[in-house]
Amino acid sequence: MSCSLRPVGRAQRARLEGLTAATGFFRREEVATALELLDDSLAGDPDYRFLGAYAGDELLGYACWGPTPGTEGTYDLYWIVVDPAWQGKGVGTLLLRAVEAKLVAEDCRLIVVETSSRAGYAPTRGFYERRGYAPAARVPGYYAPDDDLIVYLKDLTHGALARAAP
Numbered sequence: 558m559s560c561s562l563r564p565v566g567r568a569q570r571a572r573l574e575g576l577t578a579a580t581g582f583f584r585r586e587e588v589a590t591a592l593e594l595l596d597d598s599l600a601g602d603p604d605y606r607f608l609g610a611y612a613g614d615e616l617l618g619y620a621c622w623g624p625t626p627g628t629e630g631t632y633d634l635y636w637i638v639v640d641p642a643w644q645g646k647g648v649g650t651l652l653l654r655a656v657e658a659k660l661v662a663e664d665c666r667l668i669v670v671e672t673s674s675r676a677g678y679a680p681t682r683g684f685y686e687r688r689g690y691a692p693a694a695r696v697p698g699y700y701a702p703d704d705d706l707i708v709y710l711k712d713l714t715h716g717a718l719a720r721a722a723p
């Protein structure tokens with residue numbers, strides 16, 4: 558699979574909306590939120606950064622991340638989404654690794670990812686877990702009855718955080 562990484566521009570807005578909706582993972586309001594974050598990012602808001610994966614000019618997927626407010630060196634990975642037709646081909650891994658490399662270069666300590674406990678998210682949770690993200694907290698009923706929030710962490714300090722724990 559030949560795929561390149563570069564920023565997401567205004568020209569990809571509709572495609573980003575379409576591929577996010579096509580996953581079937583996100584409610585209409587969530588898709589709208591992804592677009593709002595892209596608009597904020599394109600308007601220069603440094604709190605939201607986007608990276609796209611492309612085959613030629615076609616956007617295949619994207620990641621959105623930013624500094625977690627009120628923290629030092631902690632970043633949230635807000636979105637990582639790959640077009641269903643391109644899932645399972647390494648695009649998500651490429652995006653995740655690229656975001657991690659950017660954050661390491663910026664002295665980020667910790668990446669936080671929030672996801673759902675629903676059965677449909679099992680492949681997503683596996684994707685994170687097999688790439689070094691550890692489940693750190695679970696908030697029962699957070700999204701809906703029987704739909705818990707699971708918070709994953711990736712420690713970019715190679716264990717310094719764990720060693721500092723009491």
Ligand SMILES: CC(C)(COP(=O)(O)OP(=O)(O)OC[C@H]1O[C@@H](n2cnc3c(N)ncnc32)[C@H](O)[C@@H]1OP(=O)(O)O)[C@@H](O)C(=O)NCCC(=O)NCCS
Pocket residue numbers: 580582635636637638639640643644645646647648649650651672680681683684687
């Ligand atoms: C999760 C997601 C970003 C992974 O991207 P991807 O390009 O499909 O993943 P890759 O091809 O790089 O890696 C495949 C791995 O992801 C897992 N995976 C998760 N969801 C998958 C899916 N829908 N299709 C295929 N593989 C999937 C596979 O089990 C595989 O695991 P392994 O390599 O550890 O055995 C993508 O599948 C996706 O957009 N899913 C729907 C939206 C979502 O859950 N986003 C994250 C929450 S914001």
